[in-house]
Amino acid sequence: MFYREAGQFKTSYKSDQAIFPILQDRIGLGLIVAIALIGIPFIATDGFLNSIMIPFLILALAAIGLNILTGYCGQLSLGTGAFMGVGAYSCYKLATIFPDVTILVHILLSGFFAAAAGVIFGLPSLRIKGLYLAITTLAAQFFLEWMFVRWGWLFNYNESGAIQNVPQKLFGVQITGAAADPVTRYLVVLSIVVFLTWIASNIIRGRIGRSWMMIRDMDIAAELMGIKPLNAKLSAFAVSSYFCGVAGALMVFFWLGSAEADVFNINLSFQVLFMVIIGGMGSLIGSFMGAAFIFVLPVVIRTIPRVLGLDIGGATVEHVSTMAIGALIVLFLIVEPHGLARLWQIGKEKLRNWPFPYG
Amino acid sequence: MKFRSLAIALAATAITAGGLAATAQAQEHYIPNLSYRTGPYAGGGIPFANGFGDYFTMLNERDGGIGGVPVRVEECETGYNSQKGIECYEATKGNNPLVYTPLSTGITLGIIPQTTQAKTPILSMGYGLSAAGIGETFPYTFTYPTSxxxxxxxxxxxxxxxxxxxxxxxxxxxxxxxxxxxxxxxxxxxxxxxxxxxxxxxxxxxxxxxxxxxxxxxxxxxxxxxxxxxxxxxxxxxxxxxxxxxxxxxxxxxxxxxxxxxxxxxxxxxxxxxxxxxFSGIGTDFPALKDVQKYVVDAGKSQADADKVGDVLYNRGLYNAVIIAEAIRVAQEMTGKKELTGADMKIGLENIKLDGARLEELGLAGFAGDLIGSCKDHEGGSPVFxxxxxxxxxxxxxxxxxxxxEITRPLLEDAAAGYIADKPDWKGQTCS
Structure with missing residues (x-):
């Protein structure tokens, strides 16, 4: 009834090809951005920002990165955690070598180091496909993790072997470090994530993104039509790793505050991969939904007994939350194997006909 | 449609859960314990958490708390994972925590800058950042009893x-x-x-x-x-x-x-x-451990199996609790307050004196070496056996x-200087 495009006429090619052709979608997106930008900073507590919103945005960015590679280009990767690590370590090195340059520049630059690592470890994808490729990206995961431990220069030879967040100010406002207000940190992360999501959506809709999808759908046909697999696959690895690298740098500088090599282990790769699968392969909004499902939902489940004042042991809560999430993953994959994004799309289709469905 | 309502319900829970502020506080010593009873290292985390919790339960049952104020230990499960550790810190920091025991080097490193800012001490007992033993650089971090x-x-x-x-x-x-x-x-x-x-x-x-x-x-x-x-x-x-x-x-x-x-x-x-x-005693042959058995384990208030009481890691968790309990007593004595804050607790930890005589009074004669803290020395320098x-x-x-x-102290000082080298606004303290 309310969600219907009747009467919205497209009078130009431009409006016909808009990302959000339906007015209600544009209003909805505007509302979400307004709530995220204005609403949440006013009402949210520090804990909500620090342990839900900031990690959610950062992991969603990592999921977008992996989605570009796996969802749009069809190349399965298990090296996400390591590529995030490359971003984090290079950001730390940049921030300690050039302390006077603002951290925002370092964060955006650090993605390029991750992109380079991604291209190198993406080379086997030219010959290897599917699960076999996943195994070669596993090599990237193990090698890079080993390098983070072994190469002392990466963490400035400090005894703890961990990289630390470097406190910095931007225009007189503390943006990283313990003295930074959570709202400031949240707004910085939000702006970077929104900006990069916008970039991603444009790349995907353009020539490069289309060549990725052609490779995904049928590589031989794509090659016959003039798409070079070398360029398409390696650019997918590069762009994907760039996003993951930026997410990794944000993770250390705006969320965890410090990180050992172990933070970027295979479990992080799996965590992001599950976000992509649950959220929906080849969908940007799915990346956000997947991050919410895999990261935020367990946090919420763990918070419930504390808020209600129930005296349940921490370990029990953890077990219950793990079981509940496991059951929900199975349930959602049975109901809709294409992920939450597809579920959302079906919901929208049905809403268009509501309350008088036909067919 | 079913799932939509489910989704709405979940979203509603998320908003309520995140939005609710800290609950009202009764008179208590609140001690969050970032334990790990799950995950790859649970085998070590469970006995430690049991010993830690049981000693405070024993103090509550036997003495009615410390200085008349009961202790509330809240375990927050981290699974030895940094992501969850930060979440636990955020979830507990609003309840006036006296001291943090992060139980993982990664989590310790992550929260040191924040706890220093919030003036809440960390006691990372025998793990964490060794350099934190330099009290001038790390006013709110302690690595007692030694590094x-x-x-x-x-x-x-x-x-x-x-x-x-x-x-x-x-x-x-x-x-x-x-x-x-x-x-x-x-x-x-x-x-x-x-x-x-x-x-x-x-x-x-x-x-x-x-x-x-x-x-x-x-x-x-x-x-x-x-x-x-x-x-x-x-x-x-x-x-x-x-x-x-x-x-x-x-x-x-x-x-x-x-x-x-x-x-x-x-x-x-x-x-x-x-x-x-x-560095912590073995077995149950100490009066304090007999009390733990009597008031806690036999009364069914412990999560530990009776035959695991006195294990190496159980006793180490218990010793961690002993140091905190003693610091609370010292802090109460020195500030004259019954209810404490993190800043009071720092005073308690810096003036702690757990020598042989004091351990005997606590029913733990010979349990551990002497531990004498100071403003400068947040590391303790206790012996090991x-x-x-x-x-x-x-x-x-x-x-x-x-x-x-004489060998380790200069190394610690170098490491502490290295830690703050890239943090120009770091606030240490001066010790008289």
Missing amino acids: YWNQMSSILKYIDANGGLEGKKIGYIYLDAGYGKEPIPVLEALSEQMGFEWVGFPVAGKDMQNQGSQWLNVRKERPDWMIMWGWGAMNATAVKEAIKTRFPLDRFIGNWWAGANADLDPVGPDGKGYLSAN IQQWNGTEWERKTDPIEPML
Whole structure:
């Protein structure tokens, strides 16, 4: 009834090809951005920002990165955690070598180091496909993790072997470090994530993104039509790793505050991969939904007994939350194997006909 | 449509859960414990958390708390995972926590800047950032009773006293992570000074249970002694490999995280003779532990099995609780307040004096070495002793061995200076 495009006429090619052709979608997106930008900073507590919103945005960015590679280009990767690590370590090195340059520049630059690592470890994808490729990206995961431990220069030879967040100010406002207000940190992360999501959506809709999808759908046909697999696959690895690298740098500088090599282990790769699968392969909004499902939902489940004042042991809560999430993953994959994004799309289709469905 | 309503319900819960502020506070000492009863290291985390919780339960039951105010320990499960550790810190920091026990080096490093800002002390007992022992640089971080570096110096002293170090070859098998690499500067400094040679055998985190190649190298290098910085599944595997390579176990010394009952139980009688360092008493032969059994375990208020009380890690968790309880008492005495804040607790921790006489009053005579804190020394410099596995139990083998503070203190100072080198706004403190 309310969600219907009747009467919205497209009078130009431009409006016909808009990302959000339906007015209600544009209003909805505007509302979400307004709530995220204005609403949440006013009402949210520090804990909500620090342990839900900031990690959610950062992991969603990592999921977008992996989605570009796996969802749009069809190349399965298990090296996400390591590529995030490359971003984090290079950001730390940049921030300690050039302390006077603002951290925002370092964060955006650090993605390029991750992109380079991604291209190198993406080379086997030219010959290897599917699960076999996943195994070669596993090599990237193990090698890079080993390098983070072994190469002392990466963490400035400090005894703890961990990289630390470097406190910095931007225009007189503390943006990283313990003295930074959570709202400031949240707004910085939000702006970077929104900006990069916008970039991603444009790349995907353009020539490069289309060549990725052609490779995904049928590589031989794509090659016959003039798409070079070398360029398409390696650019997918590069762009994907760039996003993951930026997410990794944000993770250390705006969320965890410090990180050992172990933070970027295979479990992080799996965590992001599950976000992509649950959220929906080849969908940007799915990346956000997947991050919410895999990261935020367990946090919420763990918070419930504390808020209600129930005296349940921490370990029990953890077990219950793990079981509940496991059951929900199975349930959602049975109901809709294409992920939450597809579920959302079906919901929208049905809403268009509501309350008088036909067919 | 069903799922939409489900989704709405979940979203609503999320908003309520996140939006609710801290609940009203009764009079209590609130101590969050970032424990890990799940995950890959749960085998070590469970006894530690049990000992920690049981001692405070005993104080509540026997004395009605500390200074008349009951203690509330809230366990927050981290699974030894940094992401969850930060979440736990955020979830608990609003309830006026007196002190944090992060129980993981990664989580400790992550929250040091924040707790320093919030003026809440961290007591990372025998783990975490060694450099935090410098009180001038780290006003709110404590590594009582001692540091890894001191421990290494004590172990080397033991070797020196049992056959001499001069001209010997020491094998050092370690977890290839920040934790295992940490004592290397001490080994290097002391190898020159005491005239021994050392050779390292790193074990990658993924290969904890697969140490064949390292022990092949051990056989090739033929070290006179082996020292191990291990954790979790690595320990039992190393001892089994040592038995296979016929390395004499009474010349194989683990650090204090490589000498728990859970580590040697899988090896059993074959592991007889294996040594390890420790700083907290073994067994239940102390009046305070009898009280724990009487008021907590037998009353069904403990999560621990009755026969696990007195295990190495149970007692270490209990000793952690003892230090905190004593710091609360000192803080109450010095500030004259019953209810404390994190800043009061810092005063308590800096003026702590757990010497032999005080331990005896607490019913823990001989449980641990002397621990005397100060504004400058947040590290304690307590001695460690060496224990030996007799096939079924750990037995105390030596008297407390004092660390070589003259070697380790300058190294700690360098490390602390390194930590703040890239943090121009770091706020330390000046000690008179």
